[in-house]
Amino acid sequence: xxxxxxxxxxxxxxLSVEALVAGCDRAPSTLSPVGPKSDFTTWAWWGLFAVAxxxxxxxxxxxxxxxxxxxxxxxxxxxxGRTFVMVCGVILPGIVFAGVFALSVGGLVATSEPSHxxxxxxxxxxxxxxxxxxxxGTSAVTANELHxxxxxxxxxxxxxxxVIHSFWIPQVMPKMDLLPRRINKTWLSVDHPxxxxxxxxxxxxVQHAHMDFALVAQSQSDFRSWLQRQEQDAATPTxxxxxxxxxxxxxxxxxxxxxxxxxxxxxQLGPDLTHVGSRPSLAxxxxxxxVGHMSGWIANSQAVKPGNLMPPQHLSPSDLHDVVAYLQSxx
Amino acid sequence: MTQLTPPRTGTDADIETLSTVADSLxxxxxxxxxxxxxxxxxxxxxxxxxEWEEEPGxxxxxxxxxxxxxxxxxLVTAGFFFMxxxxxxxxxRTQLAGPNNSIISPEIYxxxxxxxGTMMIFFFATPFNSGFGNFFLPLMIGTRDMAxxxxxxxxxxxxxxxxxxxxxxxxxxxxxxxxxFAYVPLSNEYxxxxxxxxxxxxxxxxxxxxxxxxxxxxxxxxKMRAPGMSLNRVPPFVWGIVTQxxxxxxxxxPLDLANxxxxxxxxxxxxxxxxxxxxxAVLWQHLFWLFGHPDVYIIVLxxxxxxxxxxxxxxxxxxxxxxxxxxxxxxxxxxxxxxxxHHMFAVGLSDVSLTFFSAATLTISVPAGIQMxxxxxxxxxxxxxxxxxxLYAMSFIITFVIGGVTGVMFAxxxxxxxxxxxYFVVAHFHYVLFGGAVMPMLGGLFxxxxxxxxxxxxxxxxxxxxxxxxxGFQVTFFPMHIQGLLGMPRRIYTYPAxxxxxxxxxxxxxxxYVLAFGFLWTLxxxxxxxxxxxxxPDDPWGGNTLEWATGSPxxxxxxxxxPTVHSLNPLWDGRTLQSMVDxxxxxxxxMTEVHRTLRTSELDGRIERVMSMPGETVQPLLVAxxxxxxxxxxxxxxxxxxxxxxxxxxxxxxxxxxxxxEIDEPAP
Numbered sequence: 001x002x003x004x005x006x007x008x009x010x011x012x013x014x015l016s017v018e019a020l021v022a023g024c025d026r027a028p029s030t031l032s033p034v035g036p037k038s039d040f041t042t043w044a045w046w047g048l049f050a051v052a053x054x055x056x057x058x059x060x061x062x063x064x065x066x067x068x069x070x071x072x073x074x075x076x077x078x079x080x081g082r083t084f085v086m087v088c089g090v091i092l093p094g095i096v097f098a099g100v101f102a103l104s105v106g107g108l109v110a111t112s113e114p115s116h117x118x119x120x121x122x123x124x125x126x127x128x129x130x131x132x133x134x135x136x137g138t139s140a141v142t143a144n145e146l147h148x149x150x151x152x153x154x155x156x157x158x159x160x161x162x163v164i165h166s167f168w169i170p171q172v173m174p175k176m177d178l179l180p181r182r183i184n185k186t187w188l189s190v191d192h193p194x195x196x197x198x199x200x201x202x203x204x205x206v207q208h209a210h211m212d213f214a215l216v217a218q219s220q221s222d223f224r225s226w227l228q229r230q231e232q233d234a235a236t237p238t239x240x241x242x243x244x245x246x247x248x249x250x251x252x253x254x255x256x257x258x259x260x261x262x263x264x265x266x267x268q269l270g271p272d273l274t275h276v277g278s279r280p281s282l283a284x285x286x287x288x289x290x291v292g293h294m295s296g297w298i299a300n301s302q303a304v305k306p307g308n309l310m311p312p313q314h315l316s317p318s319d320l321h322d323v324v325a326y327l328q329s330x331x
Numbered sequence: 332m333t334q335l336t337p338p339r340t341g342t343d344a345d346i347e348t349l350s351t352v353a354d355s356l357x358x359x360x361x362x363x364x365x366x367x368x369x370x371x372x373x374x375x376x377x378x379x380x381x382e383w384e385e386e387p388g389x390x391x392x393x394x395x396x397x398x399x400x401x402x403x404x405x406l407v408t409a410g411f412f413f414m415x416x417x418x419x420x421x422x423x424r425t426q427l428a429g430p431n432n433s434i435i436s437p438e439i440y441x442x443x444x445x446x447x448g449t450m451m452i453f454f455f456a457t458p459f460n461s462g463f464g465n466f467f468l469p470l471m472i473g474t475r476d477m478a479x480x481x482x483x484x485x486x487x488x489x490x491x492x493x494x495x496x497x498x499x500x501x502x503x504x505x506x507x508x509x510x511x512f513a514y515v516p517l518s519n520e521y522x523x524x525x526x527x528x529x530x531x532x533x534x535x536x537x538x539x540x541x542x543x544x545x546x547x548x549x550x551x552x553x554k555m556r557a558p559g560m561s562l563n564r565v566p567p568f569v570w571g572i573v574t575q576x577x578x579x580x581x582x583x584x585p586l587d588l589a590n591x592x593x594x595x596x597x598x599x600x601x602x603x604x605x606x607x608x609x610x611x612a613v614l615w616q617h618l619f620w621l622f623g624h625p626d627v628y629i630i631v632l633x634x635x636x637x638x639x640x641x642x643x644x645x646x647x648x649x650x651x652x653x654x655x656x657x658x659x660x661x662x663x664x665x666x667x668x669x670x671x672x673h674h675m676f677a678v679g680l681s682d683v684s685l686t687f688f689s690a691a692t693l694t695i696s697v698p699a700g701i702q703m704x705x706x707x708x709x710x711x712x713x714x715x716x717x718x719x720x721x722l723y724a725m726s727f728i729i730t731f732v733i734g735g736v737t738g739v740m741f742a743x744x745x746x747x748x749x750x751x752x753x754y755f756v757v758a759h760f761h762y763v764l765f766g767g768a769v770m771p772m773l774g775g776l777f778x779x780x781x782x783x784x785x786x787x788x789x790x791x792x793x794x795x796x797x798x799x800x801x802x803g804f805q806v807t808f809f810p811m812h813i814q815g816l817l818g819m820p821r822r823i824y825t826y827p828a829x830x831x832x833x834x835x836x837x838x839x840x841x842x843x844y845v846l847a848f849g850f851l852w853t854l855x856x857x858x859x860x861x862x863x864x865x866x867x868p869d870d871p872w873g874g875n876t877l878e879w880a881t882g883s884p885x886x887x888x889x890x891x892x893x894p895t896v897h898s899l900n901p902l903w904d905g906r907t908l909q910s911m912v913d914x915x916x917x918x919x920x921x922m923t924e925v926h927r928t929l930r931t932s933e934l935d936g937r938i939e940r941v942m943s944m945p946g947e948t949v950q951p952l953l954v955a956x957x958x959x960x961x962x963x964x965x966x967x968x969x970x971x972x973x974x975x976x977x978x979x980x981x982x983x984x985x986x987x988x989x990x991x992x993e994i995d996e997p998a999p
Contacts, residue, residue, distance in 0.1 A: 174748030
């Protein structure tokens with residue numbers, strides 16, 4: 001009975017939350033663009049939508065009217081109607097299509113190169129199922145979190161560690177695939193500071209649904225100080241618990257997959273954890289980054305994100321406590 | 332039963348008169364048996380019945396080569412696969428009804444959407460068209476069977492067994508799970524289980540069926556049209572089927588090649604798609620879409636042909652601008668081979684190539700526009716009868732135009748890159764494929780049901796079915812446009828709350844259940860017709876094409892007398908039907924000895940020869956059975972047994988080739 005009530009409460013909460021946010025702008029909507037590329041696609045969409053709606057109204061109207069009007073008619077018109085078909089089916093669409101083609105070519109020209117030379121380059125590496133960002137010319141490496149300065153073109157060099165992924169930030173830029181052994185170059189630029197949702201858009205296996213990242217657009221000065229912090233090696237543990245956590249991390253299997261710069265952990269398979277404590281979320285945007293969620297993730301990440309490549313870790317409660325304390329301290 | 336005589340005198344003006352007279356839907360106002368067919372049957376029917384009679388019981392069931400039985404089987408089998416693939420979709424929609432649902436595991440979800448796509452495209456849409464093609468192409472062109480009846484049976488058995496093979500994978504929970512497009516490397520070294528072997532082998536297996544079936548339809552169309560049926564008198568539906576068949580013959584090889592290479596990569600350690608070893612992952616995408624885009628039209632063109640059959644009949648008017656409709660059909664088939672890269676606009680190809688394929692994508696919309704306005708013009712010049720079939724044809728026009736305009740949007744490269752792989756695309760192609768194929772197919776079922784089964788369906792039941800399916804479809808798929816624009820990607824087994832996606836998903840799930848109910852209702856209407864529907868007359872709708880000159884259902888030999896076709900609308904010109912009476916003592920047209928039919932010339936339909944047809948045989952079933960064994964042994968990696976099965980299959984084929992019908996005899 002209590003379970004049933006809890007379930008009902010959950011459903012009600014979900015519905016009301018849904019109703020509240022249905023129109024809210026938290027959605028990574030392609031129609032609320034914050035960068036020149038998505039500006040173009042949004043503008044193109046409304047133009048295409050207007051023409052499409054017009055065409056649909058005419059054809060649907062003619063179809064329905066034919067059913068209503070021509071049903072009762074007794075007079076059947078003669079003639080082959082080739083001119084009608086030629087004009088409506090070829091010439092008029094031809095004119096519209098010429099316009100659409102111009103839009104397409106114009107769009108390619110407008111979006112393939114940025115108007116200013118990119119100020120910086122970020123290497124984007126897709127993994128099953130998380131994102132890795134290397135800031136070229138620095139030692140900063142982050143996971144599932146891409147920071148860029150506002151109003152600046154940033155060059156992106158996309159590649160994949162395993163299968164094909166696709167890099168998409170609906171409010172900022174259209175998609176570009178990540179291909180094995182190939183580097184796809186693209187760029188982005190963000191007009192307003194804020195955090196925007198990025199997604200993997202190419203089906204890449206069992207956890208394709210949970211392969212998000214956050215694009216954080218900051219003012220130049222905020223970005224610079226953030227980058228400086230990310231370049232530094234990991235903070236030295238201060239409390240006993242943190243020290244034991246570091247000890248455990250570097251000696252146990254953690255370090256075979258993860259790197260923490262400034263320690264002996266140099267694993268390459270999982271995300272770089274040098275500044276993991278500063279990240280707002282874990283598991284490619286799936287769970288918030290706090291002590292509880294992180295402990296649950298380490299103990300059995302398969303329960304959180306089934307199929308992900310991190311095996312369950314059988315830690316004693318005190319070891320788990322220490323490791324989480326240490327990782328949370330890595331701001 | 333009152334017998335109203337429609338005027339049949341032959342000039343265009345009379346067709347116009349006929350249009351205004353023969354517009355009642357009541358079967359009782361028509362002949363049970365057309366008088367012309369009645370006269371012909373009275374003369375030669377008994378002799379033909381004796382000659383063409385099939386063995387009853389199980390043996391007759393497995394040995395038949397009759398195109399009508401095979402066509403019906405295609406429809407039933409593909410319809411069953413449609414139901415299974417539809418249930419897959421319903422489970423997915425249930426999972427997506429709310430955010431963070433966990434009704435099914437991600438592994439199962441991935442198998443469900445892969446199987447939904449693969450089964451709908453390969454094992455429902457294409458074979459369902461083949462079912463219509465098999466049954467109606469010989470009837471519409473006025474012949475007695477397909478050019479290669481045994482090959483026809485073979486293609487059905489292979490289709491059946493390959494479909495069972497695929498669903499066995501799903502029942503064993505190792506169905507393909509890399510999407511219906513199975514991009515490497517995910518489908519290759521990142522999927523070590525049997526899942527993708529079911530995919531590559533299953534599709535290769537099915538391709539045998541599609542290829543031989545397509546060739547059979549092409550040859551039948553070229554060589555077996557009734558005398559007088561020159562190319563400019565071929566019904567648009569036949570053009571649709573023939574264009575589709577030509578396309579299959581040219582589009583399947585890239586897919587077969589890709590699947591063979593995938594199988595070799597996976598099982599024999601080859602490196603066609605392994606970029607690290609000098610292969611190329613993008614090669615798969617090119618090969619797949621070089622098949623995949625024509626395949627859209629392989630599915631849609633015959634369905635458009637069905638619409639071009641329904642609309643003239645229920646508008647009481649010959650199709651408008653017939654030459655343009657035919658040219659548009661054929662042009663679509665050709666241009667469709669040059670647009671595949673628009674599925675790959677986000678891959679990172681050069682801008683020059685993107686520009687080219689952007690233009691090609693726009694070009695292929697032109698023929699669709701031609702057909703659209705030909706249908707509309709036909710309706711506006713005629714007098715519309717709102718039968719269930721016509722309602723489905725009108726649903727098709729409305730739905731397909733929405734899918735068409737969003738298709739044109741994809742030609743704008745940056746916009747395509749923005750919405751590709753989002754729910755916007757899911758909405759688009761369901762409008763194109765459900766609107767462009769499923770709705771016409773349902774319309775075709777209602778239109779041709781009397782011919783397929785000999786029973787009439789309930790008019791009211793059919794109207795309710797059309798309304799339910801139309802509403803269910805729009806509620807399910809229209810919100811997906813918005814959801815895609817709101818940034819929801821495809822192929823995710825769940826999604827977070829708080830992005831405004833949940834409401835749309837819930838609406839869509841409700842729509843999906845309405846749609847499912849619509850299909851159940853439709854099934855009920857058909858079942859009710861089979862059990863207690865009124866017996867159908869020869870020509871219940873006053874149709875314009877030759878299939879209505881046969882019995883309902885047609886006799887095994889279709890036409891007692893092969894008619895001479897005098898126009899594009901042979902049943903409306905009066906003279907074509909009269910030719911069945913005139914020639915009823917002409918041995919060359921009746922061919923009462925052994926299984927025979929006429930062979931005619933490709934362009935003008937001039938009589939060349941009387942030719943003999945093979946009778947019932949178990950050979951096709953044996954070949955299909957040994958091929959099935961081969962595929963299963965390949966899957967299980969027992970190469971020796973596979974080789975033995977291939978050898979046995981070779982022996983049966985040798986027997987088949989040996990046992991050919993007697994050599995053609997020259998026309999007297």
